[in-house]
Amino acid sequence: MPHWLSLMVDSFWPLLYAGVVFTVPLTLLSFAGGLLLGFAVALARLFGPSPLVKVARFYVWFIRGTPLLVQLFVIFYGLPNIGIVLDAFPAALIGFTLNVGAYTSEVIRAAIASVPRGQWEAAYSIGMSWTQAMRRTILPQATGLAVPPLSNSFISLIKDTSLAAALTVPEIFQAAQRIASVTYEPFILYSETALIYLFFSSVLSSAQTRLEARFGRHSSPLGAAG
Amino acid sequence: MPTSTAKTGAAIRLTGVTKHFAGSATAAVHPTDLAIEAGEIHGIIGFSGAGKSTLLRLVNLLERPDAGLVEVGDDELSALPPLALRAARRRIGMIFQQFNLLHNLSVAENVAFPLRIAGDSPASIKARVAECLDYVGLSAKAAAYPGQLSGGQKQRVAIARALAPNPGVLLADEPTSALDPRTTQSILDVLADINQRFGVTVLLVTHEMSVVRRLCHRVSVMDEGRIVEQIDLRTGFTAPRSELARWLFASGEASPAEATQPATVAAATSAPATAPANTSAAVPANAAARAIVVTPANAPFREVYHA
Numbered sequence: 001m002p003h004w005l006s007l008m009v010d011s012f013w014p015l016l017y018a019g020v021v022f023t024v025p026l027t028l029l030s031f032a033g034g035l036l037l038g039f040a041v042a043l044a045r046l047f048g049p050s051p052l053v054k055v056a057r058f059y060v061w062f063i064r065g066t067p068l069l070v071q072l073f074v075i076f077y078g079l080p081n082i083g084i085v086l087d088a089f090p091a092a093l094i095g096f097t098l099n100v101g102a103y104t105s106e107v108i109r110a111a112i113a114s115v116p117r118g119q120w121e122a123a124y125s126i127g128m129s130w131t132q133a134m135r136r137t138i139l140p141q142a143t144g145l146a147v148p149p150l151s152n153s154f155i156s157l158i159k160d161t162s163l164a165a166a167l168t169v170p171e172i173f174q175a176a177q178r179i180a181s182v183t184y185e186p187f188i189l190y191s192e193t194a195l196i197y198l199f200f201s202s203v204l205s206s207a208q209t210r211l212e213a214r215f216g217r218h219s220s221p222l223g224a225a226g
Numbered sequence: 227m228p229t230s231t232a233k234t235g236a237a238i239r240l241t242g243v244t245k246h247f248a249g250s251a252t253a254a255v256h257p258t259d260l261a262i263e264a265g266e267i268h269g270i271i272g273f274s275g276a277g278k279s280t281l282l283r284l285v286n287l288l289e290r291p292d293a294g295l296v297e298v299g300d301d302e303l304s305a306l307p308p309l310a311l312r313a314a315r316r317r318i319g320m321i322f323q324q325f326n327l328l329h330n331l332s333v334a335e336n337v338a339f340p341l342r343i344a345g346d347s348p349a350s351i352k353a354r355v356a357e358c359l360d361y362v363g364l365s366a367k368a369a370a371y372p373g374q375l376s377g378g379q380k381q382r383v384a385i386a387r388a389l390a391p392n393p394g395v396l397l398a399d400e401p402t403s404a405l406d407p408r409t410t411q412s413i414l415d416v417l418a419d420i421n422q423r424f425g426v427t428v429l430l431v432t433h434e435m436s437v438v439r440r441l442c443h444r445v446s447v448m449d450e451g452r453i454v455e456q457i458d459l460r461t462g463f464t465a466p467r468s469e470l471a472r473w474l475f476a477s478g479e480a481s482p483a484e485a486t487q488p489a490t491v492a493a494a495t496s497a498p499a500t501a502p503a504n505t506s507a508a509v510p511a512n513a514a515a516r517a518i519v520v521t522p523a524n525a526p527f528r529e530v531y532h533a
Binding site (some may be wrong): 050116119121126129132137140144225 | 312323324344388
């Protein structure tokens, strides 16, 4: 076995382990949290009272306008200065959740807003409450519209979790750095790392196709009146 | 078959209702009174932006009036708390220009929805949905989704959905404006039949004079947020007084689409037209019984309505 191949095989399991134990949970948890947060922020911006709208807008503006790596550093390295000490994994989880929340709130807001006004009117005219209209009419349609852009956010997130390496979270990239620092084979190690990210993002994003098929089943391509 | 729930007295009464949208220079609806008799088909006609759709939405409070009273049947809607308002809305059907079927639901589910919201039993919902779809001739499409239907079919489903809870009142917002002339006629026939057979009071917004002529008992002409004139089309042809009404009635004349019912055409030798007495028997039991009278000079058609 050539040296480069045995190196790849030897480092494959540590990298995969780091992915399964840290990258995947970090991705799934922060995406789930980010979706909930994004949904709440979207509702606040669309339907909330004016002060809440302002808070929501400030949050989105701040998160989207600052680098994710800087946000992570503020949370993990900065907050201890003011007495808030977090472990690396929770710090990364909070950072990614806040980041995902800001971006997905815009997607969710746009999706809800693009369900035609007539759907609300129809729902109200047959006696639904706001909650019923939202849950049974508007959200199912908005979901269909939101799945493709949300999938984008999700795939970005899988790769962005590599930034957690800088917070000492032993995820894939951090594992790769550690191995590379003792083997002095960065080209092989980081190439392999790229392939492993490709594997994880392919597996995780294969859900997109199924989700789109499920929620896009009855929507007409141009959102024509119905 | 839907059952009749006709009531007596005014079915809809608006008293001094006004609506001013934030950011708009003028009111969408200036203080307006409107009383619709039970069993009536009442048209609201006017140009785009005249406030007619807003006025219609004030009836079931899709738009909240800034001031004024909204009464439908025995309910003062504008005074009802949310829960009672939602219950009252179930007694007021509504159909729309863009149909507004719920895209994520099948035809049968759309028709079932108001019944499910009302908490009816699954068995009675199933029976009622079948009945209503049968009435509009779309039983075969029960499992289809709105995206698979033509415009006319969508409007029929919307009508079935509106009829399902047995409303006493049907609000129709430009129900045929997105449809071709033949489909328009078929939808107008359904609306006339609903009115005749089930005694449903219909309040209909349109910008097409031909729709008013073919369907309505009375019409309110609306301009810049005000009802400028009301014309009773059943009491013979009364000359419109306002300039707008005159223009609308004049421009609606000689429309070829209206001259397609030879059975009701009677040659008249003199204008102004009055309906020959013998046509009333020949006219089918249509809410807007009418005759088309051919006037002598190059025979433009004019429809005359009579009770």
